[in-house]
Amino acid sequence: MLRSWLRRWYIAAGFAVLTLGAVVLATQAEGVYSTRVNLVFLAPTDLTGNSLSDTSDSLINFAALVEREYNGNVNTARFSNSTATLYGAGVREGHAVTLLNSGGQWKDSFRNPVLSVEVVGGSDKDVRQELEQVISDINALAESKQVQASVSAVNQITTLTSPQAPVMEYADGSRTRAVGAIVLLGLGIGGVATSLFDRVVSRPSRV
Numbered sequence: 286m287l288r289s290w291l292r293r294w295y296i297a298a299g300f301a302v303l304t305l306g307a308v309v310l311a312t313q314a315e316g317v318y319s320t321r322v323n324l325v326f327l328a329p330t331d332l333t334g335n336s337l338s339d340t341s342d343s344l345i346n347f348a349a350l351v352e353r354e355y356n357g358n359v360n361t362a363r364f365s366n367s368t369a370t371l372y373g374a375g376v377r378e379g380h381a382v383t384l385l386n387s388g389g390q391w392k393d394s395f396r397n398p399v400l401s402v403e404v405v406g407g408s409d410k411d412v413r414q415e416l417e418q419v420i421s422d423i424n425a426l427a428e429s430k431q432v433q434a435s436v437s438a439v440n441q442i443t444t445l446t447s448p449q450a451p452v453m454e455y456a457d458g459s460r461t462r463a464v465g466a467i468v469l470l471g472l473g474i475g476g477v478a479t480s481l482f483d484r485v486v487s488r489p490s491r492v
Contacts, residue, residue, distance in 0.1 A: 316457030
């Protein structure tokens with residue numbers, strides 16, 4: 286392979302430049318801010334005595350209905366691991382609203398009337414503002430569904446945000462690992478491509 290690189294140094298140099306560019310981009314990439322809260326759906330206290338203890342199927346079904354309509358009536362992609370994050374999946378800006386899943390990789394389990402709301406963005410301020418907007422939109426949708434069903438205000442399902450003060454996290458990943466991976470990938474692809482090109486060009490032509 287070394288001889289191929291020496292003979293076709295210009296190809297190796299081209300891949301080296303591309304690899305260097307990728308390394309520069311990786312070192313300049315900024316991290317993301319993220320937060321996650323739970324939106325707990327509560328039954329009317331007058332009907333249950335303790336709204337926090339009610340996890341009936343009707344509440345869970347209502348939370349699922351709100352989630353589905355908020356997400357445009359499409360099936361929401363779910364991580365197999367409940368602790369997985371949007372930024373871990375490569376999302377740098379946006380949000381996700383999902384019905385809290387206490388199941389595992391092979392089976393879903395929705396035991397509580399809780400929506401998980403996760404937001405990622407480029408700044409603390411942007412994430413907080415988007416989180417407030419998402420929660421406001423969900424609450425408005427939940428209220429609208431109940432008004433349409435002629436449910437009186439005193440008997441309406443309400444929500445509670447937990448935690449009430451969102452906890453912000455900043456993630457920038459491991460730049461050292463990223464640079465190492467890019468260099469190894471660049472060397473590997475560059476080496477193989479250079480060797481293949483050298484073989485094709487050096488192959489005796491058929492008469």
